[in-house]
Each structure stands twice: as C-alpha cells, then as structure tokens.
Amino acid sequence: MPSSNTISREIANILRDEILRQRYRSGDRLPSERDLAARFDASRGAVREALSQLEQLGLINIQPGGARVQSVNSASLAVLGPLLALDDHPDSLLVDQFLQTFSVLASMTAKNAVNAASPDQLIQLKELVVVIERHCSDFNNFEAMQPLWRELLDAMSTIADNLVVRLISNDLKTQLVDQMMKLGVRPDLKRGSIDKFLATLKVSLNKQDGELAGKAMQNHFEEIRAGVGEAIRFKAGSLRNERYGAA
Amino acid sequence: MPSSNTISREIANILRDEILRQRYRSGDRLPSERDLAARFDASRGAVREALSQLEQLGLINIQPGGARVQSVNSASLAVLGPLLALDDHPDSLLVDQFLQTFSVLASMTAKNAVNAASPDQLIQLKELVVVIERHCSDFNNFEAMQPLWRELLDAMSTIADNLVVRLISNDLKTQLVDQMMKLGVRPDLKRGSIDKFLATLKVSLNKQDGELAGKAMQNHFEEIRAGVGEAIRFKAGSLRNERYGAA
DNA sequence: GGACCAAATTGGTCCGACCAATTTGGTCCG
DNA sequence: CGGACCAAATTGGTCGGACCAATTTGGTCC
Structure with a gap:
C-alpha cells in the first residue's frame, strides 16, 4: 500500500x-x-x-x-509485519502470539457483529457462510478459500464497527496472512472442525447470539493456532534437513 | 516520546x-x-x-x-492517540471501543501471565496486589493509584511476554490513559467492586489459575467501561450547559 | 462532445551551505 | 592517575536553489 x-x-x-x-x-x-x-x-x-x-x-x-x-x-505495531517477513522461517513463537491475539480480537468482533447486525446484515452474513460452506465441500483449497474467509471477517468488522480493532487489523491482517501463505505455512485443519465451526456460526446467526458466535470464532482460531504451530514446526524441520543436507 | x-x-x-x-x-x-x-x-x-x-x-x-x-x-493504530486527544470532549463511542478492546487484551494478558509466572513472579504479583489493596483502602485517590495499576499491568505484560500485545499497547496505553485523566474523566467505581476484583485476583494467583485471573480482569474492565461511559456523558452534559449558558 | 497534445504543476532527488547542540579529544590542574 | 575544563570536530535541523520524470491541466482541433 x-x-x-x-x-x-x-x-x-x-x-x-x-x-x-x-x-x-x-x-x-x-x-x-x-x-x-x-x-x-x-x-x-x-x-x-x-x-x-x-x-x-x-x-x-x-x-x-x-x-x-x-x-x-x-x-509501533507497524513493525510486526516486517518483523515476521524477515526470514523464510517464521518465528513460531511470534506467529503463535499473533494468532492468539488475533483470536481474541476476532472473537470480540464476531460477538459484537452478530449482536449489532440488522436483519439485512444477518442475511448477508448467513449467505457468506453458505458460500464458504459450499466452496469448502467442493475442494479443500486453502488459497482459494482465503478471500472468502477474509470477506467474512471484513463483513463482521464492518458491522461491529470498532475503529480500534480496525486500526489494529490494518497493521496486521494483510501483511501477516499473505506472508504466511507465501511461506507455504498452512494449518492442516480437519474437515469436521471447519464444518462444525460453520454450523455453530449459522446457529448463532439464526438466534442472533453474539456470545455463541464469539465462542465459535475463538475455538476455530484455537484450532488454526494449533495447526499453524504444527505446520511451522514441520517446515522448520524440513528446512533444517535441506540445509544440513546441502552442507 | x-x-x-x-x-x-x-x-x-x-x-x-x-x-x-x-x-x-x-x-x-x-x-x-x-x-x-x-x-x-x-x-x-x-x-x-x-x-x-x-x-x-x-x-x-x-x-x-x-x-x-x-x-x-x-x-495505522498510532493515530488513535491523536484522534482521542483532538478535543476536550472525548468521543464516548471511541473511548468505549477502546476500553472494550483493551479489556480483552488485558484479560488475555492476565490469563497468560498467571499461567506462565514463575514462583518468584507469582510472589511479585501478589505483593503488587497487596500494595494496591492498602493504598486503595487508605484513600480513594484515582490519580495516585494510576501508577500502581499501570505497574501491575506492566508486570503482567512482562511475564506474559506477548510481543504483539506489547506493540499494540505501545500505540495506546500512555497516550490514552493520560489523556483521559487530563480531561478529568474518571470512572466512579464502587469500592466493593474493586475489592472484589483484587480478592479474586489474589485467589487466582494463589491457585495459579490464569482462567480465573482473565475473567476477573474482564469483569473489572467491564465496570470501568460502564463507569467511564457515565463520566463522559456527565462531562458532556456539563460542557453543553457551560456553552449554552455562556451564549 | 470527445480525442489529443503541449504547458504548467507536482513529487523525487541532489547539492551546498549555515546554525546550534552535542560529542569528542586533548589539555591542564589537583 | 583522575577529574575538571575547554576548544575543535561532528551531528542533526533547516534553508535555498536546481533539475528531472511523471502527472495533471487546459486548450485546441476534429
């Protein structure tokens, strides 16, 4: 930008x-x-x-x-992006801290968004979830899904309308997610876990239960966090092998 | 700075x-x-x-x-400070959003700090709580208490050692709290509520129960949030009166 | 009315210069 | 030897003028 x-x-x-x-x-x-x-x-x-x-x-x-x-x-927070982009072996501790932080913020956003959504906005969110569900069952392509997830989070962020969180996201979102995708670090999520998350989200939307949506979001990120940690450790291992093998 | x-x-x-x-x-x-x-x-x-x-x-x-x-x-997040410092009538919506955001981050920090603290650090935290308790019962001077609260949060932040949260705090903490104090906006907290918070905190420290500490922190901020909202509305009212009265 | 072209504007960069404050290095004295 | 003290060198802060490339602007012509 x-x-x-x-x-x-x-x-x-x-x-x-x-x-x-x-x-x-x-x-x-x-x-x-x-x-x-x-x-x-x-x-x-x-x-x-x-x-x-x-x-x-x-x-x-x-x-x-x-x-x-x-x-x-x-x-300033704005150094976080460059900090994570320094090497091709992401700092697993830092990534974990980032995900944990992003998790609580996303959870809060989901809660507020669902609670504050107008009927129209609720429908909009539901449709987004449905689209994601469909694409998710078609093929489990993480890269292709990414824009949809981001669209959902953006929609929620817009509805929740919390400037503080929005500013924080500005300094984080794009850089980090892109960076992690560039490095090929992606969580190996169970299909069932995603489905369950989406299902819970739909329930929370139908009942307009923000608390439930927040919980679901938090759980989901918890699993992403575990998956990403796994992926990074794996990548670090293979990287180490490459280097030692070449030497 | x-x-x-x-x-x-x-x-x-x-x-x-x-x-x-x-x-x-x-x-x-x-x-x-x-x-x-x-x-x-x-x-x-x-x-x-x-x-x-x-x-x-x-x-x-x-x-x-x-x-x-x-x-x-x-x-960038760094504009938040200047944004809140623009006028002498703080934007109540923005302050509320800030407090809510700060709340979940502080809660997460407390949880992690208590869980990760070494025995020495647990003792350190307990002592801080005791000091606060004493000063709090001596006299209810908000300004004088402020440094102690900040010390407690800083200690927790150091123990939790989450760089992301730390960077976020850098762009928020000082500017905002100082600004609000300068404007004379301070929450009117019930004594009992603070005591209860400190007591719960001590329990969580004794049992090293991070979850409990996080909950307590969240509740406490929830009350601060309500109190600050009240204070701002009151201040806005008196400001309006002043202006209309002068005209 | 729209396409097109030339002039004015604008940002990007460089050079050289001066000032005030700090840092440095040496000197002198105890 | 050590510390105080002073002058010179260094460093950041600011200014003015200058040139280039890209954009914007405004008028002309079809």
Whole structure:
C-alpha cells in the first residue's frame, strides 16, 4: 500500500530490516546521516526522510548528536509485519502470539457483529457462510478459500464497527496472512472442525447470539493456532534437513 | 516520546490533526509541498519530512501528481492517540471501543501471565496486589493509584511476554490513559467492586489459575467501561450547559 | 462532445551551505 | 592517575536553489 519505489523508502526499508535483524542493537548509535548518504549513494535529504519514517515507527530516536536505536519492544505495531517477513522461517513463537491475539480480537468482533447486525446484515452474513460452506465441500483449497474467509471477517468488522480493532487489523491482517501463505505455512485443519465451526456460526446467526458466535470464532482460531504451530514446526524441520543436507 | 520540537514534526502534527478533524477529507488532494512550505514559512525539505511521517501513519498517500488523504479507517493504530486527544470532549463511542478492546487484551494478558509466572513472579504479583489493596483502602485517590495499576499491568505484560500485545499497547496505553485523566474523566467505581476484583485476583494467583485471573480482569474492565461511559456523558452534559449558558 | 497534445504543476532527488547542540579529544590542574 | 575544563570536530535541523520524470491541466482541433 505504501506504493511507490522511492529511494528514501528503500533506505528506510533496508535500515528497518537491519535494525530488526539486530545488526544495530538497541542503544547503538546509527551512522551519521552523512555517512548513510555516502553508503547508499544518496543525498542527505533522502536519508533524512528515511530516518524520519523510522522514527515514526518507533525504531529509532533522532536527537542532535546522533540517532539511537530503540528497543523493538517499544516500537509501533507497524513493525510486526516486517518483523515476521524477515526470514523464510517464521518465528513460531511470534506467529503463535499473533494468532492468539488475533483470536481474541476476532472473537470480540464476531460477538459484537452478530449482536449489532440488522436483519439485512444477518442475511448477508448467513449467505457468506453458505458460500464458504459450499466452496469448502467442493475442494479443500486453502488459497482459494482465503478471500472468502477474509470477506467474512471484513463483513463482521464492518458491522461491529470498532475503529480500534480496525486500526489494529490494518497493521496486521494483510501483511501477516499473505506472508504466511507465501511461506507455504498452512494449518492442516480437519474437515469436521471447519464444518462444525460453520454450523455453530449459522446457529448463532439464526438466534442472533453474539456470545455463541464469539465462542465459535475463538475455538476455530484455537484450532488454526494449533495447526499453524504444527505446520511451522514441520517446515522448520524440513528446512533444517535441506540445509544440513546441502552442507 | 517523539521528543524534540523540530519544525517538520510540528508541521506533521498540525496536518495530522487537520486531517483527523476532516479539514481535509478522504480522497482530497493535499496542497502541494511548495504551497505547504509557503504556508508554514518553512523549506520544502521540512514539509517533505512531515509528509513522509504522515504517509508512514497511513494518513496520506504520496504520489507524483499530488498527495491524497486516505480514510482514517485505513490508517495505522498510532493515530488513535491523536484522534482521542483532538478535543476536550472525548468521543464516548471511541473511548468505549477502546476500553472494550483493551479489556480483552488485558484479560488475555492476565490469563497468560498467571499461567506462565514463575514462583518468584507469582510472589511479585501478589505483593503488587497487596500494595494496591492498602493504598486503595487508605484513600480513594484515582490519580495516585494510576501508577500502581499501570505497574501491575506492566508486570503482567512482562511475564506474559506477548510481543504483539506489547506493540499494540505501545500505540495506546500512555497516550490514552493520560489523556483521559487530563480531561478529568474518571470512572466512579464502587469500592466493593474493586475489592472484589483484587480478592479474586489474589485467589487466582494463589491457585495459579490464569482462567480465573482473565475473567476477573474482564469483569473489572467491564465496570470501568460502564463507569467511564457515565463520566463522559456527565462531562458532556456539563460542557453543553457551560456553552449554552455562556451564549 | 470527445480525442489529443503541449504547458504548467507536482513529487523525487541532489547539492551546498549555515546554525546550534552535542560529542569528542586533548589539555591542564589537583 | 583522575577529574575538571575547554576548544575543535561532528551531528542533526533547516534553508535555498536546481533539475528531472511523471502527472495533471487546459486548450485546441476534429
């Protein structure tokens, strides 16, 4: 979404990743703007724009005398995407934490959405669930299903209309799910579990029982979480084998 | 925390608030960098740094041909603080959404913290609770209590050690709580309710029952939420009276 | 009314310069 | 040897002017 390939963005991205990779550690002083400009063969202005962005991310603290690297723990949520995208072996702990967090937020959203939905919106949600059910039984293609799931979550998010959650999602959603799919990490969910989730969701929609919808969502994410954990451990294992095998 | 009073930051802050106040609406084209430079009597470089920050916030989209304002709904979480700090009459809906969101995250944190705590950490948490209990019975001074509550939450957050939640908190915590206190919005909590919460918390710590701690935290925030809603409505009422009275 | 083209506008980048604050390094004194 | 102190070098903050490529704009022509 940040779109254009400006030099300042490139510099910012490179430095961001280097900081996240701990090439510069917390408390370290970044090279001077003039040195960075020389390193990237760019003007000081471009470097300053890049640093300006990194400061907005909470990754560095610019002060007369030098820019200092800050702890990742004190950065903005927007670094999470880049942080997970660093390597081709996703940090399983971080992914787990993300899923757990996303789980409670999605659960809350589902609950509020179902409770607050108008009759029309309830119908809309039901139709979405039906579509997903059909495509799900046709073929278990995770990639193809993804847009539908996202559509359902988006619809719920729109109905629940919680700006805070929406902003959080902005900094998470796209980057992470896409990233995980790119890495080929996908949970191996039992068909029965998905069906059960969808069924419960339909019941909650029919009874307009937000509490039930929230519970169902939470359970569903709990299973995704377990599945993803499994998938990552497996992938890590095969990666290790590849590397050791090549060496 | 962004510290220094640079011109570019000032410009960024002014433009940010103007965008959040809808002086520039979503889709609108921002004045050109040269015009903005003239308006703020600054150099183009300073303006560019400011715009660079606003783009990082997700508030604008810079492209050759002009910078366009984006919907607040698609911005970064970091705009929430400034958004709530805009006026002296906090948006009750937004505050409510924030508290609800914070509630589920705090609940999750409490649950995980209690479950994952080492014996030493359990003792530490218990001591914190005891301290709070004492100060709470001495005098019901909300402002004075605030640091203690925050210490407790911080301790739990550290123990739970969920980076995602931590990053979210970075973009929320300080700004919002401080802001609400500055505006004199404080919930009118029943003494009994707080005592009950602390008691339940102690039980959960003794039994190392994370589930219980999470429940207690959720209940507590539910009451805060109700209390804050009340306080804001009251404040809005008196504000309205002041204004109408003066006119 | 729509297609088309040229001029004006706009963002992206660079260079060189100056100031104020910090950092640095050396000196001097106890 | 160690600490206080001072001057020079470094660093960030800001400015002005300049050039390019891409977009936008406005008028012309069919």
